[in-house]
Amino acid sequence: MRWKNLSEQTVYENRWFRVNLADVELPDGRHLDHFLIRLRPVAVATVVNEANEVLLLWRHRFITDTWGWELAAGVVEDGEDIAAAAAREMEEETGWRPGPLEHLLSVEPSNGLTDARHHIFWSDQGAYVGHPEDDFESDKREWVPLKLVPDMIARGEVPAANMAAALLLLHHIRLG
Numbered sequence: 001m002r003w004k005n006l007s008e009q010t011v012y013e014n015r016w017f018r019v020n021l022a023d024v025e026l027p028d029g030r031h032l033d034h035f036l037i038r039l040r041p042v043a044v045a046t047v048v049n050e051a052n053e054v055l056l057l058w059r060h061r062f063i064t065d066t067w068g069w070e071l072a073a074g075v076v077e078d079g080e081d082i083a084a085a086a087a088r089e090m091e092e093e094t095g096w097r098p099g100p101l102e103h104l105l106s107v108e109p110s111n112g113l114t115d116a117r118h119h120i121f122w123s124d125q126g127a128y129v130g131h132p133e134d135d136f137e138s139d140k141r142e143w144v145p146l147k148l149v150p151d152m153i154a155r156g157e158v159p160a161a162n163m164a165a166a167l168l169l170l171h172h173i174r175l176g
Contacts, residue, residue: 001027008036016040016075039116044073044166045086047098047126052146052174054167055094055126057138061159068159069144069152071120071166086121094141095132099125104169109162120166146171 004025012019018038025031047055056069074089076082083101091097101121108117132141149158149167158164 003027003032006031011035035113037114037116039114040075041082042073042116042118043076043082043085043089044071044118044120044162045090045098045101045122046071046166046170047090047096047123048146048170048174049124049126049143051143053143054146054149054170055090055096056142056144057093058140058142059138064159066159068163069157070138070160070163073118076119082119083121086119091129091132092134093132093137095128095130096126096141097129098123099127104166107162107165109160118162120162122166122170146174 006023006025008020008022010018010020016039020036020038022034022036023031024034049055055072057072058067059070060067072086072090072093074085074092076085080088083103087098087101098121101123104120104122106117106119108115110116144152146167149171152158153164153168158167
């Protein structure tokens, strides 16, 4: 059953997102007003080292008032290559510059409300270049053994679904 978006009107906009009101036609012909959020793409990156440790950030999210482990992430600027944005965000937030990045996966974390696409990359190489420019984004940055990831997710220590999916896939790729 396909819903049809007949039109959208922007009700709020800033440089990060737009809130739109859509006129949606349901399969039975009824109409529904549906709010949606249009977002810039998000680029995410990490490194897994030779010891099968993944570089993570421990941070607080004020919106949900939760703490958790995450990968470095941020919005893609206009005209910016997605992989370059992922590398930039990782360096800004961790102080580590990744080696050649490989695309891991792209996910839509909340596709019933937003059009956000998160593009997640990883590398098996990285170089420490100094204290992170955006150190206010996390309390700490640590190399965490990938073998611990499934239990961390089960305990709720990785609350963001996109991060959990990426870490589980990295766990599978590196540890089988």
